[in-house]
Amino acid sequence: MRIQNKLFFIILLYSSALIGMMFLLMQWSIDRGMLDYVNTKEAEAVQPVVAGLAAIYAQQQSWDNLKDNKRQFRDLLRQHNIERLLPPPSRKNRNREKPNNRRPPPKNIAVLDKQLQPVLGRISHNALTDSEMKVNQIAIVHNSQTVGWLILPKRKEITEGFELQFLEQQREAFIAISLLLIVLAIIIAFPLARHFVQPVNRLAAGTLALTQGDYKVSLPLDRRDELGQLARDFNELATTLDNNEHSRKRWLADISHELRTPLAILRGELEAIIDGIRTPSDEHIRSMQQEVIHLSKLIDDLYQLSNTDIGGLRYNKSLVNISQLIERQLNHHQPGLKTEQLHIELHPAKTAIKLWGDETRLCQLIDNLLNNSRKYTNPAGTVRVTLDKDDDNMYITIEDSAPGVPDNALGQLFDHLYRVDNSRNRSTGGSGLGLAICQQIVEAHGGHISAQHSELGGLAIRFSLPLDKVTTGWR
Numbered sequence: 166m167r168i169q170n171k172l173f174f175i176i177l178l179y180s181s182a183l184i185g186m187m188f189l190l191m192q193w194s195i196d197r198g199m200l201d202y203v204n205t206k207e208a209e210a211v212q213p214v215v216a217g218l219a220a221i222y223a224q225q226q227s228w229d230n231l232k233d234n235k236r237q238f239r240d241l242l243r244q245h246n247i248e249r250l251l252p253p254p255s256r257k258n259r260n261r262e263k264p265n266n267r268r269p270p271p272k273n274i275a276v277l278d279k280q281l282q283p284v285l286g287r288i289s290h291n292a293l294t295d296s297e298m299k300v301n302q303i304a305i306v307h308n309s310q311t312v313g314w315l316i317l318p319k320r321k322e323i324t325e326g327f328e329l330q331f332l333e334q335q336r337e338a339f340i341a342i343s344l345l346l347i348v349l350a351i352i353i354a355f356p357l358a359r360h361f362v363q364p365v366n367r368l369a370a371g372t373l374a375l376t377q378g379d380y381k382v383s384l385p386l387d388r389r390d391e392l393g394q395l396a397r398d399f400n401e402l403a404t405t406l407d408n409n410e411h412s413r414k415r416w417l418a419d420i421s422h423e424l425r426t427p428l429a430i431l432r433g434e435l436e437a438i439i440d441g442i443r444t445p446s447d448e449h450i451r452s453m454q455q456e457v458i459h460l461s462k463l464i465d466d467l468y469q470l471s472n473t474d475i476g477g478l479r480y481n482k483s484l485v486n487i488s489q490l491i492e493r494q495l496n497h498h499q500p501g502l503k504t505e506q507l508h509i510e511l512h513p514a515k516t517a518i519k520l521w522g523d524e525t526r527l528c529q530l531i532d533n534l535l536n537n538s539r540k541y542t543n544p545a546g547t548v549r550v551t552l553d554k555d556d557d558n559m560y561i562t563i564e565d566s567a568p569g570v571p572d573n574a575l576g577q578l579f580d581h582l583y584r585v586d587n588s589r590n591r592s593t594g595g596s597g598l599g600l601a602i603c604q605q606i607v608e609a610h611g612g613h614i615s616a617q618h619s620e621l622g623g624l625a626i627r628f629s630l631p632l633d634k635v636t637t638g639w640r
Contacts, residue, residue, distance in 0.1 A: 172358040180350035188343045195335055196323075203328055204319045208301045213245045215315055218276060219307045228284040228313065231276065235285050238276065276305075277314040284313065364392040371399055380407035412580075420467065427456040427463075467598070480523040480609055487559060487630075488517045490524065491550060494531040498539070502548060505539055507565075510549040518552060518559045520632050522610050530606045531563075533599040534626050538565040547621055558612070559632055564625035569618060578616045578624075579604040600626075 218241070221231050231238060275286025299321075305313040323329045367384050374382040380403050384396040434453050437443040495511060502509055538548045546566035553560045570578070579600050600616075607614040607628045614628035 170358075172362060173354050176354040176357060177350055180354065181347055184343050184346045184350070188339050192336060192339060196332060199328055199332055200320060200323060203323060204301060207320070208303055208317065211245070211301075211303060211315065211317055214241055215303055215305055217241045217245070218305050218313065218315060222305065222307055222312050228276070228278055231284055238285055242274075274318065275316045277316060279312055279314075281314065286316070361392075364388060364396060368395065368399060371403070375403060375406065380404075380410055424460070424463070427460040430456045431460075463598070480526060482521050482523050484519055485522050485524045485527060486517060486519050487522075487527070487561075488513060488552065490527060491531060491552060491561070494528060494535065495550065498532075498535045502535075502539055505542070506544040506546075507539065507542055508545075508547045510547060512549065512551040514552040514554055514559075518554055518632070520559060520610075520630055522630065526606045526609070530603050530628075533603050534563045537599055537626075538563060538623075541565070541568070542623060543567055546623070549619075549621060554632065557632060558629045560627065560629050562625055562627040564619035564621055565623040566619070567622040569622055570616070570624050575616045575618075579614070603628075 218231070218238075221237070222228060224230060276284040278284055299319055301317040301319055303315045303317065304311045305315055323332060364384075371382045371384050382403055383400050386393060386396055386400070388396065431453055434443070434449060434456075438445050438449065443449055491513075492511070495509060499509065535548070542548065542565040548563070548565045551560075551562040551564075553562075603626070604614050607630070610630050612628055612630040614626065617625050617627065619625035
């Protein structure tokens with residue numbers, strides 16, 4: 166059975182049960198209220214009898230006269246037409262009635278003295294001691310003192326009269342109202358069930374689309390409840406999967422291109438030598454060696470990135486003086502930067518900076534950033550390295566002069582195999598993995614790296630690394 170049908174029947178069943186309980190409770194309340202009303206009215210109706218019994222008691226200041234003349238009590242009941250208020254006799258007793266219709270007073274109609282001892286009439290002890298008070302116990306008062314009690318049975322049910330007609334009319338009205346409410350529950354339950362199930366159906370359809378590779382699917386965000394939040398999370402998931410799919414395809418295309426280019430060159434060189442077009446000279450061999458070196462470096466970079474992604478890259482951390490490391494790496498790159506006619510500026514921190522890290526990976530980080538500036542900075546430009554720190558982190562900024570990077574490319578510089586030059590010109594020797602590796606190294610040390618425009622007119626790479634709290638003040 167579908168969820169919508171289950172929800173519909175649950176709502177309908179719950180509503181019907183609630184309506185049925187309300188019907189029974191209201192019917193019970195009205196029946197009980199009407200019965201109490203009738204008993205109260207009957208107790209008020211026998212007040213003339215109570216007054217007559219008080220007068221009989223006043224004649225001799227006792228009940229002896231009434232005890233000796235029981236007919237007087239029956240006549241008093243007939244005089245005030247009290248017998249009509251009493252429950253009708255059963256069919257069995259009705260058949261046994263005498264022709265003159267002079268039966269004794271019904272059971273449980275009696276007169277008691279003030280000590281609750283019978284004067285006349287029949288009354289069971291249970292009727293007086295029952296906690297539910299099955300009889301009306303009406304005091305007989307003479308000279309402001311209770312001298313006796315008139316016991317009148319309470320009605321257990323209403324069997325005749327306008328009261329019974331009223332109860333029947335109310336019961337019929339309640340039944341009609343209950344049926345109307347059930348019909349309304351049916352009318353409301355179906356759209357309500359569909360209202361709750363519709364987003365679930367959308368989510369199921371969207372999930373099916375995701376399993377079939379359609380990551381463009383999107384759910385409408387027209388709700389503000391938990392199902393609306395679920396729809397928003399689903400859309401975020403679909404967007405993430407779509408981006409990952411695009412990244413995967415681009416990653417495969419970029420790797421294929423980067424691997425195919427040196428292999429094509431090597432194949433062409435070898436085929437030319439085999440066909441006798443070229444002689445195996447030192448120049449040709451060095452050209453093929455450069456392609457092998459480039460291919461080997463690309464594979465090593467890919468391997469390093471893959472190890473970092475799967476957590477297989479190990480870092481051997483120790484106390485590192487980052488100030489000395491920067492100066493040492495700048496000295497190593499000095500000849501290459503001068504060859505490109507680039508001017509170097511170093512702005513060291515006021516005090517030496519030491520941190521806990523992997524010295525080899527940090528050297529690789531600085532080398533990649535300096536090589537990136539050397540490759541893409543115009544001749545006669547400037548490369549500036551700035552060190553700074555605060556209480557918690559150290560900051561290194563490596564920036565260069567023109568050319569700069571477009572605004573829309575700043576956020577993609579750390580993507581795998583991304584290069585601003587879409588023509589993939591390999592004259593610079595870059596593979597588009599250097600900054601991605603830098604990001605992995607910085608994040609492995611608990612830091613953050615970002616790209617921004619440099620005031621020199623080129624690109625500025627700024628990264629932060631957490632300081633070692635114990636050794637921050639060392640010299």
